[in-house]
Amino acid sequence: MQLTGAQALIKSLEQQGVEVVFGLPGGAILPVYDPLIDSSIRHILVRHEQGAGHMAEGYALATGRPGVAMVTSGPGATNIVTPIANAHMDSTPLVVITGQVASGSIGTDAFQECDITGITMGITKHNFLVKSAQEIPRAVAAAFHLATTGRPGPVLIDVPKDVTQSMMDWWYPSTIEEYDLPGYRPDVPLDEDAIARAVALIDAAERPVLYVGGGTLKSRASAELLAFAERTKMPVVTTLMARGAFPDSHEQHLGMPGMHGMYTAVTAIQRSDLLISLGARFDDRVTGKIPAFAAGAKVIHVDIDKAEFNKVRHADVAVQSNVAAALLAFDAASATPRNLDAWWRQIRDWQERYPLVYEEPSIDGLLRPQHVIQAIAAKAEPGTIIASGVGQHQMWASQFWKFEEPGTWINSGGAGTMGFGVPSAIGAKVGRPERTVWCIDGDGCFQMTAQELVTARAEGIPIKVAILNNAYLGMVRQWQEMFYEERYSEVYLSADLPDYVKWAEAMGCVGLRATNLKEMHDVIEEANKINDVPVVIDFRTDSSEKVFPMVAAGASNDDIMVHPLQRGASK
């Protein structure tokens, strides 16, 4: 069968089981948009290519399947660089297709030419510049294989216009050998010796902590984690990237560690004698000052990526494996720590003394952002998916929402990309249309990518957006208040400019506002009734509210600052 390169590209995506592509056309990718009309693949036309990338990420995080985005050359391609970098930091499987100028024009500074494979070399797992139409099926198959196996990540395919316009004999690789990836071997056999040494460390542990990272979600190891944790009775912490990997309602769950982690999660790690890292990477937002991090603990480091071992923290035992297989191996060897009663008594004491707290909201005063999140949660259906931007609201969402299952927390961790919330929520809703999707957003973040609500309205994707409008780039304001003597520099945004209700309405969404407690409950109820169009709520919150607990950047986790309400109480 003779096909054009463009037809082969679409057919290859169909072969991969792609159900949706997020994108926006332009000159260099034009040939590919023609056969798309006749394809079963749904295309979602975004308003900015950054939106396409984050939607693909939200889709991937919510479904566990790779997200696909397609854009044109030059500025179309550079507009999607931020999501690619974001997906790279968070190991999110993406396949991004970019149009390129015709092969003969490459290197001539042709109209809308840009070296996107060069630009994204350091922020993709791999990228391809396809040289001939005949190679398209191989490139697509290899891209999906790379994006989804081993440590997942974004893969970019750059396709020159003449390649999509020329003819090829249709074929599709049927074996991995045909992908022609001689240097890629994602499956490593379990190192039995490492497992034995890990089991010995577990057997000797008196104060162990299971330090659960995003890799646990990526390897779909939640069931194995639950079984292992319950059998061994070990306390569990889930990082910002792993929220949902272990139920928040579980009594062994101490919550999130790190800069804005729960006091008990942070302190239990600090006092532990064994840290079992499961797909986590000792990020500086978790470790604080590295030499002071869990200084008395031995470390078992389980990761599929061997370059993570000893990168930040010395691993006493390194187990190169996906998390699920390693946990099964620990279970098979009946790894069991010592009696943990004393450890749990200590942990319960910390929990009792330092729970998450915030000041009571007053009847007519400004809303407390934490309270707004809890009020939304109280009325949300089980299984609701939460997306967020980056800033204070993100930390509060992670702290105060109770995550019970994988794929319910859509968030930008490693890159901390403002504007991630709205488009990623849209992508999540596309992937899991039966679920309610709330985006807990900041006023600053909302303004970066809000235009995608036009996409959401046009495509019938009814997400709900709660703007925690504190009139500030709040997280930066918090640092300036605490570490720059309240010298506020370029962080004020205004609560009224823009008018978020009118803006929402202009984008075809329902716009609501709440300035006090009564209105807060009313608008949440109203929003929950709307299921056909997107809803945006402008919650007016107290600007002076800060995120606690907090470990200052570069400080030791031992110097964690608890909420002012808890200060004075002895640690």
Added chain:
Amino acid sequence: MSATPEPFLGVIDHTPVRHHILSVLVENKAGVLARIAGLFARRGFNIYSLAVAPAESGARFSRVTIVVDAESAPLEQIVGQLDKLVNVVAISDISPKDALERELLLATIKTDVDNRTSLLDIIANAGAAIVDVDAKSVTVMLAGTPGGCDELERALESFAEVELHRTGRVALPRLGKTASA
């Protein structure tokens, strides 16, 4: 010039110990070198020297010999990150004490009647060969250890006009030694 450096098959190794030799088999595809260079740059790993040529199996693979500064980052990190490049097929790490290293040096030296004799002495001492000559200059070649090339380079510093190029080294494990993968 101090002691006579051993020519060609000499074993004097002037490589500081912190240098490690990575022999990297890569797919011979466009941009592979950029991927390696980019990785080293963004991770802050230092490259001391780099030599690239098609590998034995024809056009499909190339061999890149990288001398890395293992003080800029732990070797384990460098190898681990390098191994993640999809186009990198195999990495062997040859520790300096187990390595047979050779490098090629070419130099053109302007001479006059006054210093021609001393130049010929240097060339003979170094075990270098004269590959081109005219009334005013001599081009010499040395295929030797990196240390031998260093010594020749130093010896030639006394000449006013020298154009000198080195290839960077290639290496194999000594007989009876193996590289670690």
